[in-house]
Amino acid sequence: MPVKIAIASGKGGTGKTTVAVNLFHFIRQFRTNHVLLVDCDVEEPNDLIFFPDATPVDEKDANQLIPEINTDKCTFCRRCVEYCEFNAIVVIPLVQFAEINPGLCHSCGACLVACRDEAITEKPYSIGKIRSHTIDGKAHLLVGSLKIGSAMQTLLIKTLKKQPVNEAEIILYDSPPGTSCPVVTTTADADYVILVTEPTPFGLNDLKLTVDLLRELGKSFGVIVNKAGLGNRDLYDYLDKENIEIIGEIPFNKAYASVYARGALLKQIPKEIEDLYQNIIIEIIEKTGHYA
Amino acid sequence: MKTVITSTGNQLSSTFDLRFGRAKYFCLYDENTKETKFYQNPNTAANSGAGVKTAEKMVELEAQKVISGDFGPKAKDLLEKFNIQMVILPDDKRSVKEIIDSIQ
Numbered sequence: 001m002p003v004k005i006a007i008a009s010g011k012g013g014t015g016k017t018t019v020a021v022n023l024f025h026f027i028r029q030f031r032t033n034h035v036l037l038v039d040c041d042v043e044e045p046n047d048l049i050f051f052p053d054a055t056p057v058d059e060k061d062a063n064q065l066i067p068e069i070n071t072d073k074c075t076f077c078r079r080c081v082e083y084c085e086f087n088a089i090v091v092i093p094l095v096q097f098a099e100i101n102p103g104l105c106h107s108c109g110a111c112l113v114a115c116r117d118e119a120i121t122e123k124p125y126s127i128g129k130i131r132s133h134t135i136d137g138k139a140h141l142l143v144g145s146l147k148i149g150s151a152m153q154t155l156l157i158k159t160l161k162k163q164p165v166n167e168a169e170i171i172l173y174d175s176p177p178g179t180s181c182p183v184v185t186t187t188a189d190a191d192y193v194i195l196v197t198e199p200t201p202f203g204l205n206d207l208k209l210t211v212d213l214l215r216e217l218g219k220s221f222g223v224i225v226n227k228a229g230l231g232n233r234d235l236y237d238y239l240d241k242e243n244i245e246i247i248g249e250i251p252f253n254k255a256y257a258s259v260y261a262r263g264a265l266l267k268q269i270p271k272e273i274e275d276l277y278q279n280i281i282i283e284i285i286e287k288t289g290h291y292a
Numbered sequence: 293m294k295t296v297i298t299s300t301g302n303q304l305s306s307t308f309d310l311r312f313g314r315a316k317y318f319c320l321y322d323e324n325t326k327e328t329k330f331y332q333n334p335n336t337a338a339n340s341g342a343g344v345k346t347a348e349k350m351v352e353l354e355a356q357k358v359i360s361g362d363f364g365p366k367a368k369d370l371l372e373k374f375n376i377q378m379v380i381l382p383d384d385k386r387s388v389k390e391i392i393d394s395i396q
Contacts, residue, residue, distance in 0.1 A: 085339070086340050087335070087341020090345075094354075104341045
């Protein structure tokens with residue numbers, strides 16, 4: 001079984017992608033080529049930007065099954081309407097009208113159980129794309145892109161996680177920001193979660209929310225403090241008080257930020273950054289028991 | 293011609309409700325008979341799909357025109373499908389009666 005590590009944060013822009021992309025890079029350099037990076041930030045996936053030489057391997061639709069009502073068979077009894085928790089079904093007996101709104105449907109299948117007239121069948125409906133890329137035939141990137149307007153982030157993330165892992169020994173999940181369902185789905189099966197934060201009041205506030213979430217989920221986790229040197233010491237006081245381990249600190253550096261902004265994160269890596277990730281990888285490997 | 297006006301209460305003196313899907317009440321006004329009838333909206337607390345369910349209700353009430361503060365995209369699609377005219381009165385604080393008087 002591959003080791004699964006999720007990279008999350010409450011706040012957006014703390015450096016999840018920076019950490020995920022660097023871990024992917026340095027795991028290849030120091031440990032194994034058999035690593036898979038999964039971009040679970042399906043509303044704004046951008047891990048691939050840092051790998052311009054990655055070769056596309058596969059592209060497919062991720063589908064949601066949406067029921068359809070055959071009005072020739074429908075008796076307009078409205079049983080399906082009663083069953084639907086999401087108000088996705090409109091049945092108007094007066095005008096013999098029956099329709100399911102794909103934007104509201106959660107594909108739970110309750111209406112299929114409700115219907116006694118065999119008037120409802122499920123049809124695939126695309127919620128986005130899943131693309132697979134490889135670096136050298138061993139390391140892979142898996143990217144999910146949600147269709148604009150779709151509310152099915154979690155289904156797309158679950159579908160991403162069902163894709164073949166190509167003999168990966170370590171799987172990295174780059175999580176979306178926040179603390180809601182997409183984050184829960186991303187971290188749910190992770191062996192370890194890395195929380196990336198910044199020492200600002202905003203970083204701290206959102207980190208606290210994510211720590212609460214992970215404790216409720218019973219996940220083991222540690223913190224990487226990015227942009228260290230900015231803000232104040234409140235974050236460190238909190239981590240100390242809560243007995244949360246800092247597994248790495250990335251100093252704030254304008255030159256390094258500008259390299260990121262050019263998408264050249266993996267082109268010019270300062271020596272101290274390389275050492276830092278090497279240590280982080282050793283830490284994580286100890287915690288997850290991966291000895292490849 | 294039947295018109296629905298979204299209302300915050302079940303009286304003609306009640307203030308117009310700017311919400312469509314989650315309006316407290318609907319006042320159904322019949323231009324021919326000048327009769328009004330109030331219906332409580334069962335969708336005010338719906339987790340999702342309040343607009344669609346309320347649009348469905350408009351069809352059932354055989355309304356040809358709906359006056360509200362605004363309409364969401366899903367409700368709009370359904371109302372359009374049944375040729376129900378949507379009239380938007382943004383930020384209107386008048387009573388239902390005043391609105392009825394203005395459309396006579």
